[in-house]
Amino acid sequence: MENKPSAPTPDPLQSETALELRFLLALHMLINSARIHQDNNRILLTSVEQFLVIIHQLFEEEDEVTLLTSAGRLYLRQEKLVYRPNIAGIIGTMLELFEQRKLNGLRFFPAIEQAPPGDIASFARTLIRAENQEKPGEWLEAELNDPRFAWVEAVQASDEDLKGVAAEEGKPEGAAEEGVSSKERNRKENAILTYGYAVTSLQEIGGKVSANRKSGIKKALRMVHKMIDMVTEDSNVLLGLSTIRDYDDYTYTHSVNVAILSLCLGQRIGLPRKSLETLTLSALFHDLGKIDVPKNILNKPGKLSDMEFREMKNHSLYSVRRILLLKTSPQKKAEMLLGPFEHHLKYDLSGYPKTPRKKPISLFGRIIAIADVFDAITAPRVYRPFAISPDRSLCIMQEGAGKDFDPVLLKVFINMIGVYPIGTVLTFADGEIGLVAKYSGEDGAGRDLWVQMLTPSPEGKCLKGELINLGPADSTTKKFNQPILNSAHPAAYNIQPADYLL
Ligand SMILES: [Fe+2]
Ligand SMILES: [Fe+2]
Known part of the structure; x- marks a missing residue:
């Protein structure tokens, strides 16, 4: 599929x-x-x-x-x-x-x-x-x-x-969309504004630093505070936005997604607000160094040559260099550096950049690495127009538990994202399709899974059908109350989840 x-x-x-x-x-x-x-x-x-x-x-x-x-x-x-x-x-x-x-x-x-x-x-x-x-x-x-x-x-x-x-x-409230309260609607709109604003503030920083102008981080920091407030109140909305992707401008949306996913994971493991701020900022700037990688390498559709790959691998170090040039206090810069430096180092210390002293990866580095890989493999890219379905991505990542990723953090992450991440296309036994719209209730398998059903129209575009609750997955069989035949990435159906879920 x-x-x-x-x-x-x-x-x-x-x-x-x-x-x-x-x-x-x-x-x-x-x-x-x-x-x-x-x-x-x-x-x-x-x-x-x-x-x-x-x-x-x-x-x-x-x-x-x-x-x-x-x-x-x-x-x-x-x-x-x-x-x-x-x-x-x-x-x-x-x-x-x-x-x-x-x-x-x-x-x-x-x-x-x-x-x-x-x-x-x-x-x-x-x-x-x-x-x-x-x-x-x-x-x-x-x-x-x-x-x-x-x-x-x-x-x-x-x-x-x-x-x-x-x-x-x-x-x-009766006038609100079916199954969606006006409070939920407001939260969603606020989250979309914050998301968009975070993307534009990052674009501004990227534009300034690539023109070798000094850039402050005040706007980005303001967005980070808003994100933390939102996640503290209800993490589901912002988390959902990171998987309902609009496909344009990968560089910046990827960084914002990684920041949201890292923040939500940090919040799940009980990090205090100050740490969440540093973690989210580090995640936001983890790939800032990509502006120093030549565009022809960054966007190359085919396989990179050894030399090109070596250059690509330098971006973690370039991010550190770029963060050091930002206009903010030396202490803040020092706190933000480690995550971006380590985000391609694996849990078993393989990966890059190679370091002479084998020191365990920091907590922020381990968190950002998980968020980064999940967002990268679920995104359709120049060289890979069909992304792996989000639930399969989680299974693939699970195979790297203890080797590529911190196994405990990965488990928390998978529970947080849900069996089928928001925006995944599901196919049912009767041939109908739907989009995973939201989860409600407590974390883990106990949460209710809501699906936005889609009906194909004669013009070829899917129309919004009913919003249905599949209930929680059965604790032993892991099955829902309606048999799911298959799951796929929305790009495989040429579906833009934002058209149906926002
Ligand atoms: Fe990276
Ligand atoms: Fe990345």
Whole structure:
């Protein structure tokens, strides 16, 4: 089953249905370009052009375009923007931008299409400048009253559209998705935002350090604290996100997944908060040194030559070097180093880099090694488009217990992930398929397994069916109340779990 052909996943920002998201991305790019570039800069002018192209498409359907924020969510044309890990960073950044400026929303009118590009760039700059004003909301409102900006207005708190979306948010739990309480929904959305934000903060650090600029870790640290809070409250949501992967930008999503998996494992074994912080940061930066490995080696589809493999193996040391260059206290750097240095060393001290003194691997090194291998072998890669099914990955790892991995930590990890990790495709005896959606109840085999059933549509895309509870696995037979015939990686079915589980 793992050998079924898989078509590339379409870029959600390019697809027809994602016009709203493309608008948000275009606005985000416009603001970012205005932050960096002068008015006549080519990049800024291109951002203005792109923004106009997208907004023109929106005006074809409606005569005004309103972007609102209410209760920590963004709405475009009264529709809540979907939280997906690959755009959550942008949603998070925009929410923060609105919040800092005490802005309820922005409304654009078709006259923008006739506005000089310089005025659109000035509008973006005005939005940026509002941040430093004493009363940003009032200041911005007054500035946007300038006739140059007749095509845009700041949404007032009394606006009817705003009241409309706020009322939607206030609906009772009965209006929530079947089998999912609104509290669960909120937790999920917060987790997706944090996940996306962690990916973007890591991307920013990666971008800075590869341009040999000094980078701080404040943003990343803020995300780590949020992750720890979430995991302390309920680790299942964040843990699920690490296995429901969006396939783009492997380098950074891999690092965030490894950080989440390490954090959850650390929490399971009772590490105190301060240790969880260091562990998660170490895991986040474990592959930072990959920016120093030539791209042709990093992304090579075929087998690496001996020389290329030697270079690839240097990335643990490169990570240490890069961490030493980060802008943070020497003590913090020292604490973060060991995990990345050791993450490819095995429990029996084989692996790399070779060290003259045979010292047992540190606890963080052992944790990160487990998280790293699990995420790496369950991810479809350039050279391996069909990833191994997540449950089979756990079986393969189990064979390395005591040799490759710390056997006790591995056992805790397998119990934590569950027999079938979230996002695994299951085939049932009657031919139906479903996606492992969540576990509920206590750790281990006693937890209930929930499956999101999928029905193939005539267009070839699967539709969301019922959410069913398979109960806990039988303690002796390890079987569930519905016989599972097979399991597979979602890529083998060209299924993107995020489409069904988020
Ligand atoms: Fe690595
Ligand atoms: Fe890694």
